[in-house]
Amino acid sequence: MPRIIKNTQIVEDHWQVLTLAENETPEAVALPAAPTLLPLAVWLARRDEIVTAGLAHGVWLDAGEGPEAVADDLERLPVIGVNFPKFTDGRSYSSARLLRERYTYRGEIRALGDVQQDQLFFMRRCGIDAYALRADKDIEKALAGLAVFSDTYQAAVDQPQPLFRRRTARGQEAA
């Protein structure tokens, strides 16, 4: 069974990711029975069907697809994938923050695609809590990527207070 990083642990994972082949359409593609992250287009086209059938599916958002499209469905989605089509495509960092901070999504946000050790710290800060590491990379070693820095300047999902607010508090304690 494939393994992912969940929070700070390596765990076995049963979620599949559906990608449409060229000859498949969102309307006609066969819906798997096993828990699957569906492309946004499939979710939008088949939402009622999936809900009625009681299938426990999630959705994955490509880098150009914002969370706005699933804003009303968040309670039905145990997992939302955010795709990184390549290492240097940073759009899904914004998607993850919006999911957590604007839409208060509490389920799992999973990084998919070109996911490597050196993005993990930033991903975690943006509210991503599961990481499907690229298959050719050493997942054990990659864990180190979660804990690169011991502190952060900016407010983000993991630390809602920017350093300057905490610095002041520390200074007052010291005084």
Add this chain to the structure above:
Amino acid sequence: MYRYDSTDQQLIDERVSQYRGQMERHLAGELSADELRPLRLQNGLYIQRHGPMLRIAIPYGMLSSAQLRKLAEISRRYDRAVGHFTTRQNMQLNWPQFEETPEILAELASVEMHAVQTSGNCIRNITSDQFAGVAPDELVDPRPYCELLRQWSTFHPEFAFLPRKFKIAVNAAAQDRAVIRAHDIGLEVVSDERGEIGFKVLVGGGLGRTPILGKVVREFLPRRHILSYLEAILRLYNRYGRRDNMYKARIKILVQALGSEEFARQVEAEWAHLRDGETTVTDAEFDRIAGHFEPPAWETLPAEDPVHNTRLTTDKAFANWVKRCVHAHKTPGYAAVTLSLKAPGVAPGNISDAQMIAVADFADRFSFGELRVSHEQNLILSDVKLGDLHELWQLARGQRLATANIGLLTDMICCPGGDLCALANARSLPIAEAVNDKFDDLDYLYDIGDISLNISGCMNSCGHHHVANIGILGVDKNDEEWYQITVGGEQGNDAIIGKVIGPSFYAQEVPEVIEALIAVYLERRTASERFIDTWQRVGAEPFKARAYAGRDRRRTAKVADKESQAKEIVNA
């Protein structure tokens, strides 16, 4: 200047460890060259024409003498004992060893320096006025705001992989010396009618292949909102900036596509969600940072120094230097001094290790141990007593740092060009040298007066040629080096993008063309006109006519000996 606390230092130390680990993984075959690229770029390491180049951050151009000594030591130990200052107020080392770069970063960290985000598609070094804190025309010292932005932009988790590089500049003076309208975001510190400090926010400026001046998206933003407002801008850009074509990926293209009014509307809509949150900057933080920029212990001095005044009348060479290289200071009895890095025969912006040591000594002795780098690639001692100027001048002359050419034709901004940079279409240093040879008479330069001449070796426009009175751009046509000339550009409050005067020239023609343009100016000017004034009054035609007069079009261009090396075009 800003000094690190234990958290700042720890973060920079952790960055060095992270980079060291990345290099080890690369050398162990766990990270391919392609996978390492974005990581090394965000630590300033390029692979250039002859090998690696390391770009060291100098936040808003501020350096202590100890830091400059460390740079001298690094340049000697790890490079060829020379450094190059850039238009982002940074320093580039052109000959470091790839494997030694983690050691260099560790050395830098020991003096509170780094190479973080000096390249890559992220928020780059924040730039500002080289006379910040001492300029008579400034509203407030802009450096605390620059430092606030430096910290906010450092390792920002959401904005580390933007569509393209992102440059921010801050100006707080009546006269903009930071070219803020040529930046992705330009911030002008202003105060409203009640005296509250805030920012006028400009977005979408940039040079490069499509030069555009930034548009005002907000006339007044109270200072406490600056970080959340910038997050709104950056988030829009991160989500909607183009990623399909690197030449259309800068924020200026997004602003242009939406129109600045619609862009501003979308920023406000995003900001409505972000404003008044935890990222709102506290007065305590403004005060904490401003405390690092308290003025040095200026003495109470008379505005005039009689001995200095006498020297001005008796020593013409000294008086010329004072006229060009010494600048007004807001405190009586003090002046700011530019040490010219534009001596004849030296690549513009270059400095040797011995010169660095000398300048560090000058800073300690005459200017409270601090100095600045200007975007025009010179060094500034900001707090020199009038009575010390003569001695400083003599010492600087001994180091070839007192060429009295600031603001004159030979004070050229110039990129390293095709001699070193893998991006360049053409060499820029030989052009700078040829112009220097042609205009080697200082009296003639004084007669020409204020003028800017900037040279870029390619469309990336690192040499800021678009905003020069005379701009020279290297272009590649069928593997030959050609040079396109623009005229009429200007930096400052009324920044103007120069206009191309016509077909490109061969390298050997360039000095003659410059001479022709200057000749038209000298013939046509009125008593008080600068070059740019005459150009604006008489128009382009007489200049064009002279530039192309008698041009022998049969002459063949010299073929450049180019190396067919893969160009690292991703992150210029």
